Amino acid sequence: MTEEAKLMCGITLVTIPSIEYGGYFLLTVLSGSFKKIEFNNFQKAMFRAGHAHAGVLVILSLICQVLADHAALSTLWVWMVRAGLPLAALMVSGGFFFSALYKNAVKPNGWIKLLYTGIFVLALSLIILGIGLLL
Numbered sequence: 001m002t003e004e005a006k007l008m009c010g011i012t013l014v015t016i017p018s019i020e021y022g023g024y025f026l027l028t029v030l031s032g033s034f035k036k037i038e039f040n041n042f043q044k045a046m047f048r049a050g051h052a053h054a055g056v057l058v059i060l061s062l063i064c065q066v067l068a069d070h071a072a073l074s075t076l077w078v079w080m081v082r083a084g085l086p087l088a089a090l091m092v093s094g095g096f097f098f099s100a101l102y103k104n105a106v107k108p109n110g111w112i113k114l115l116y117t118g119i120f121v122l123a124l125s126l127i128i129l130g131i132g133l134l135l
Helices: 003-030 041-068 075-098 112-134
Strands: none
Touching: 003 041, 003 075, 041 075, 041 112, 075 112
């Protein structure tokens, strides 16, 4: 494993407690223990999706850090992939959370654009990495 992969994996692993806290928050919301604010079904569904995507995409970004070590890509492209994957995890999950955070939300607000941007960054990063591995 290269020093670059170790750096990015270390940074990514340090963010995992925030995902754990999100799981705790989600559990309190879904169990009805969170009494400060009432969340509707739309908000609960968006929080579930945000939490699930955060976990899956962080694991994917960790795997791809090691794969990037073996891609036939220039340093610039490798760093775009290395940074793009964890950034996409933040944007996708953040898009779910922030688009449903306003009071009595029944549909996504403008923050949903963050989700779509994250999907684009994720797809682009994976395509670049895939091409680099095929070369």
